[in-house]
Amino acid sequence: MIELKAVSKVYGKKKNTFSALRDVSVIIPDGASVAVVGKSGSGKSTMMHIMSGLDHATSGQVVIDGDDIVTFKPRKVDKFRSETMSFIFQSFFVQGNESCYNNVSLPLEIARVPLRRRKAMIERALAAVGLEEKKRSRARDLSGGQKQRLAIARAIVNDPKILFADEPTGNLDSVTGEAIEKLLFEYNKKQGATLIVVTHDEDLANKCDMQVHIKDGQIASINTRQEITNQTQPLTTRPLSRGKVML
Amino acid sequence: MRAIDVMRRAARNLRQAKGRTILTSLAIGVGAFTLTLSLAAGEGAREYADNLLKNNIDPQALFIVKDKSVTSTDAGNGIREYSDDLSSTSAASGRGVAIQTMTNDDIVKLRSRNDLSQVIPIYSLTAKYVVFAGNSKKYYTPLTYYDATTVSDVVAGSLPSLGNQINDNEILVPEQYLETLSLSAQDLVGKTVTITVSQSVATPSQDEIQQAFLNGGNTAVEELVKPKTKDFTYTVRAILKKPTLAIASNPRLHVSTNAAAELYSYSTKGSSNEDKFIGVTALAKGDPTKAKDDIQNSLGYSVQTAKDAQGLLFTFVNILQGIVAGFAGLALIASVFGIINTQYISVLERTSQIGLMKALGMRRRDIAKLFRYEAGWIGFLGGLVGVGLALLLGFLANPWITKTLDLSGQSLLVFVWWQILVLIVSLVIVAIIAGWFPARKAARLDPIEALRTE
Numbered sequence: 001m002i003e004l005k006a007v008s009k010v011y012g013k014k015k016n017t018f019s020a021l022r023d024v025s026v027i028i029p030d031g032a033s034v035a036v037v038g039k040s041g042s043g044k045s046t047m048m049h050i051m052s053g054l055d056h057a058t059s060g061q062v063v064i065d066g067d068d069i070v071t072f073k074p075r076k077v078d079k080f081r082s083e084t085m086s087f088i089f090q091s092f093f094v095q096g097n098e099s100c101y102n103n104v105s106l107p108l109e110i111a112r113v114p115l116r117r118r119k120a121m122i123e124r125a126l127a128a129v130g131l132e133e134k135k136r137s138r139a140r141d142l143s144g145g146q147k148q149r150l151a152i153a154r155a156i157v158n159d160p161k162i163l164f165a166d167e168p169t170g171n172l173d174s175v176t177g178e179a180i181e182k183l184l185f186e187y188n189k190k191q192g193a194t195l196i197v198v199t200h201d202e203d204l205a206n207k208c209d210m211q212v213h214i215k216d217g218q219i220a221s222i223n224t225r226q227e228i229t230n231q232t233q234p235l236t237t238r239p240l241s242r243g244k245v246m247l
Numbered sequence: 248m249r250a251i252d253v254m255r256r257a258a259r260n261l262r263q264a265k266g267r268t269i270l271t272s273l274a275i276g277v278g279a280f281t282l283t284l285s286l287a288a289g290e291g292a293r294e295y296a297d298n299l300l301k302n303n304i305d306p307q308a309l310f311i312v313k314d315k316s317v318t319s320t321d322a323g324n325g326i327r328e329y330s331d332d333l334s335s336t337s338a339a340s341g342r343g344v345a346i347q348t349m350t351n352d353d354i355v356k357l358r359s360r361n362d363l364s365q366v367i368p369i370y371s372l373t374a375k376y377v378v379f380a381g382n383s384k385k386y387y388t389p390l391t392y393y394d395a396t397t398v399s400d401v402v403a404g405s406l407p408s409l410g411n412q413i414n415d416n417e418i419l420v421p422e423q424y425l426e427t428l429s430l431s432a433q434d435l436v437g438k439t440v441t442i443t444v445s446q447s448v449a450t451p452s453q454d455e456i457q458q459a460f461l462n463g464g465n466t467a468v469e470e471l472v473k474p475k476t477k478d479f480t481y482t483v484r485a486i487l488k489k490p491t492l493a494i495a496s497n498p499r500l501h502v503s504t505n506a507a508a509e510l511y512s513y514s515t516k517g518s519s520n521e522d523k524f525i526g527v528t529a530l531a532k533g534d535p536t537k538a539k540d541d542i543q544n545s546l547g548y549s550v551q552t553a554k555d556a557q558g559l560l561f562t563f564v565n566i567l568q569g570i571v572a573g574f575a576g577l578a579l580i581a582s583v584f585g586i587i588n589t590q591y592i593s594v595l596e597r598t599s600q601i602g603l604m605k606a607l608g609m610r611r612r613d614i615a616k617l618f619r620y621e622a623g624w625i626g627f628l629g630g631l632v633g634v635g636l637a638l639l640l641g642f643l644a645n646p647w648i649t650k651t652l653d654l655s656g657q658s659l660l661v662f663v664w665w666q667i668l669v670l671i672v673s674l675v676i677v678a679i680i681a682g683w684f685p686a687r688k689a690a691r692l693d694p695i696e697a698l699r700t701e
Contacts, residue, residue: 049695054695098263110613111608
């Protein structure tokens with residue numbers, strides 16, 4: 001379970017300060033798929049960065065499975081991240097000159113997974129995204145959709161409990177985007193991993209168990225799937241400055 | 248991340264930027280090439296010098312002089328207190344300054360010592376001219392005396408067994424003279440050689456001139472002030488083969504030590520150098536170093552052993568090697584900046600990749616290690632390229648150098664495997680140090696900022 005308790009993030013010093021997040025609290029149960037929705041600059045990416053330990057909260061707590069990662073030393077946060085979570089980005093961030101195999105191998109190397117176990121894990125991840133035939137191909141020779149599938153293979157190779165996806169379909173056409181979405185939700189359901197998607201895409205957000213709407217650094221609303229599917233009118237939101245929702 | 252994974256990933260990263268890697272490696276390769284060659288040349292020169300001394304100087308040989316300035320590299324300030332045994336003969340000292348010479352008393356003292364044998368004064372011999380039988384021309388040639396303690400080869404005639412002198416009426420001619428004399432070696436053996444020696448004339452006093460005039464008029468006075476000469480005739484015993492490893496490259500006529508004494512005695516008679524010698528050569532009966540210390544302590548003479556001569560030569564070689572290595576060091580410093588520049592560019596180009604690695608939990612120190620290892624690989628490749636080229640050059644050029652410099656099979660470039668190994672390891676370390684700052688920059692990148700970089 002991921003729990004954000006009164007998390008605030010302020011950038012800058014003295015007069016030049018900017019509050020990216022203000023007193024945000026939310027509980028995300030294990031295995032949920034969550035869409036973090038909001039306009040550009042609303043603070044959704046900052047929220048993801050703080051949840052993943054990539055950024056530090058100015059105040060508040062980020063409790064994952066009972067541990068407040070804000071109190072962790074950098075080395076412990078790195079280790080925690082390498083063993084617990086993974087990322088998918090809009091820009092794929094695959095290493096073009098490396099083979100697909102070596103791209104997927106990176107998280108295993110970082111997590112110091114023994115060499116003898118790696119091959120099977122990499123092949124399984126590539127097979128899960130349908131790239132088993134491409135394992136010796138260079139990443140730069142893949143299409144955009146294949147690159148994102150490769151990024152997913154890299155993200156899931158280590159069986160992370162939490163998967164962060166930052167605009168995963170933002171650079172893809174709708175057909176390819178849907179295939180990527182399918183892969184993400186498949187992983188979420190089959191592995192029971194928590195999927196946190198930062199997106200502008202309403203269709204993608206509607207497929208998630210829960211939607212967290214961010215506006216001006218605050219939680220504007222939190223909607224569960226039930227609320228989303230029962231709606232007949234356009235999605236209404238209820239203001240929740242300190243919202244907590246359990247599914 | 249395990250070191251082996253970092254190392255493999257670093258190697259792959261370099262392979263992906265082949266052009267840049269090769270160019271940066273070449274920069275360090277230039278330094279490696281020069282250093283390898285300077286090490287090889289130094290080793291070759293030392294080996295050559297070692298062989299040279301073994302072939303030319305008896306390990307028991309001692310060079311004994313009274314004046315320490317002869318064996319010292321310090322030329323002094325030119326002024327010194329006068330004494331009767333000072334000789335100002337520049338030809339004798341080769342320095343053009345007054346030196347304290349040995350007298351017959353000194354020679355006797357040294358010959359009476361139990362730890363020395365074959366004490367021979369150093370005769371500075373100068374012939375006015377030399378005439379070879381069968382050739383009407385007069386020649387100037389340098390003269391010396393035969394060293395019975397070293398092995399010499401002949402192209403014609405024969406030499407006495409090692410340790411024995413040639414006869415006093417015999418002379419040895421170097422092979423190199425044959426072409427000028429238009430004679431074959433066989434033809435020259437048995438022929439006579441006449442050496443004409445001038446006698447230094449002391450300026451006659453007024454009384455001597457008056458006495459000569461009274462006795463024989465102007466003719467007698469002219470005879471008194473006229474330089475005297477004397478012919479000494481010898482028979483060619485053998486033609487000396489050109490030594491393959493010779494310290495002194497100029498060939499000389501060799502007479503026996505007794506004949507040398509006679510020639511020296513005649514040429515210096517009446518001059519300030521009469522019965523004076525720069526020093527002596529001798530053979531130590533036991534440990535040369537012990538004999539050297541004993542002589543220095545008891546007589547206050549300056550003594551050089553064969554080992555000291557070797558040390559002097561090695562110092563010279565080391566200085567030359569140091570100069571070349573200095574230039575190679577400059578090349579290496581330049582290449583270090585090349586590595587720093589390349590790695591900084593690499594960090595900039597791979598900012599988003601660094602961000603991803605950090606997001607996936609790669610530690611700062613592992614990211615720094617990745618860039619340091621990349622720099623280390625560049626150093627290693629540069630070292631291999633430089634050393635490889637130097638080895639290739641050595642392989643191709645050694646036979647030519649040996650032939651051109653007439654080193655008789657001795658290679659000038661001698662490669663020592665452990666030196667090459669140390670060099671490559673050092674280059675890797677230097678490269679890693681050069682990669683330190685770019686690596687630190689990479690490690691300190693903010694992952695969020697890095698991920699925003701396209």
